Amino acid sequence: MAEQAQTWRTVWEARDSYQAVWRRLLSAGQIEELVFTGCGSSYYLASSAAAAFSKWTTYSAKSVPASEWLLYPDQHASGKRTLLVIISRSGTTTECLLVAEAAEKMQGVRTLAVTCHPDSALTQRCDDTLAIPAGREESVVMTKSFTSMLYLLLISGALLGENRYAQAELAGLPDRIAAWTQLEAEGKALSGQDYRTVVCLGAGPLYGIAQEAGLKVKEMAVQPSEVYHPLEYRHGPKSIVNDQTLIVLFASDRGREYEPQLMRELKQLGGRVWVIGGSADLFSNVDRHTPLEKSAGDWTRGLLGLLPLQQFGVHYAIRRGYDPDRPRHLSQVVQL
Numbered sequence: 001m002a003e004q005a006q007t008w009r010t011v012w013e014a015r016d017s018y019q020a021v022w023r024r025l026l027s028a029g030q031i032e033e034l035v036f037t038g039c040g041s042s043y044y045l046a047s048s049a050a051a052a053f054s055k056w057t058t059y060s061a062k063s064v065p066a067s068e069w070l071l072y073p074d075q076h077a078s079g080k081r082t083l084l085v086i087i088s089r090s091g092t093t094t095e096c097l098l099v100a101e102a103a104e105k106m107q108g109v110r111t112l113a114v115t116c117h118p119d120s121a122l123t124q125r126c127d128d129t130l131a132i133p134a135g136r137e138e139s140v141v142m143t144k145s146f147t148s149m150l151y152l153l154l155i156s157g158a159l160l161g162e163n164r165y166a167q168a169e170l171a172g173l174p175d176r177i178a179a180w181t182q183l184e185a186e187g188k189a190l191s192g193q194d195y196r197t198v199v200c201l202g203a204g205p206l207y208g209i210a211q212e213a214g215l216k217v218k219e220m221a222v223q224p225s226e227v228y229h230p231l232e233y234r235h236g237p238k239s240i241v242n243d244q245t246l247i248v249l250f251a252s253d254r255g256r257e258y259e260p261q262l263m264r265e266l267k268q269l270g271g272r273v274w275v276i277g278g279s280a281d282l283f284s285n286v287d288r289h290t291p292l293e294k295s296a297g298d299w300t301r302g303l304l305g306l307l308p309l310q311q312f313g314v315h316y317a318i319r320r321g322y323d324p325d326r327p328r329h330l331s332q333v334v335q336l
């Protein structure tokens, strides 16, 4: 975790140089819309980043999987002057490269690469780059690179939108995670039993985090997982809940009226319930409640909330006899 905190500090310290890139691209292209894209973890990151930019800036922002933009640009391109933010840890994933290439021929579309590899093919194909050199990681599974790139994008959104509250909160995050002594214990707490399914729930900006959480347990521990918006889970999927189901909720401020009741219901159906964030008094009956800073809004909370889940993935995988850094069937870069 110390390493992750250190990388975040590097990102925070470089914020002015990142901001200069945003301003240059946005004004030169007279940009009206932001589209965040990527594959796998990087697409989930895109989804949370788009939610923050929609909330904090005046730009309309959305996320689209790179493969969908590639195959159905007509369905996703709005015709507005667009900045396509292409996120890829490696900068060499095929779909991302093809999207960047296709964008060169689209009128009014400019491209920005967000990557941990500043000298990659993607950066050569994009108009500009935001890179985290210290974000490189050996593991096939994205952990530090995911949170660092999301941190970079959250800082960018908070600065562009001049949201001082979010900026102050983001400034303090590296120290907060460095001092989070309970983090490993939180991740370990429910990792001692085998589950048939792990269900990850998150609303709004936390949906991308829930998607990433679901992917982490799949990749690290070969664990079947499902992801839903919390209240969607009531509309059918809950019929599979039993005592071998672990339900992880990334609790949101906006959901505080509904999510506690949903968790009570799932507990009554026999599920094991883990709530990350939200008030302890609202979730008193769950199997585990992991408190997060009260001040953190839904848009920044996910970044903190993902950390115990990453820890869970590591401990759960090792206990089940898997190497969490080397998932079967997967390589660091997926190329077609």
Ligand code: F1P
Binding pocket: 038, 039, 040, 041, 042, 087, 088, 089, 090, 091, 092, 093, 096, 140, 141, 142, 219, 330, 331, 332, 333, 334
């Ligand atoms: C994204 C990705 C990850 C996946 C695995 C392989 O690559 O597909 O989502 O977990 O690590 O790479 P990238 O485009 O961000 O390099």
